Amino acid sequence: MIEFSQVSKTYPNGQTALQDISFRLPTGRMAFLTGPSGAGKSTLLKLIPQIERPSSGKVLIHGSDISRLAGCRSPYLRRRIGLICQSPLLLV
Ligand SMILES: Nc1ncnc2c1ncn2[C@@H]1O[C@H](COP(=O)(O)OP(=O)(O)O)[C@@H](O)[C@H]1O
Ligand SMILES: [Mg+2]
16 A cells, blocks of 8 residues: 655755665555654655655555656645644644
């Protein structure tokens, strides 16, 4: 259902958050993402609903490579993903 293939993410300031990440999370499987502060957890999660884009590699959701998805298609992708933010700032 969610698959990362050799995903790397470097922010515009040159900070590399993820380097060569590959994993596959099948439908119905529950997973925990743990690691110290700055390990890249938030960056990894942001790549799934296209809050951020990978610098290289593939992010597949239900078999489709969303790294190639046009920005105008993001809302349709997000409708299929449930995301609860740690610090929702919707009222600010
Ligand atoms: N928007 C950003 N611009 C530049 N660097 C960032 C940005 N967001 C995160 N980083 C950097 O990327 C690395 C991973 O951060 P992050 O994904 O927030 O880790 P975690 O959620 O595990 O604490 C850190 O070095 C962080 O400083
Ligand atoms: Mg975080």
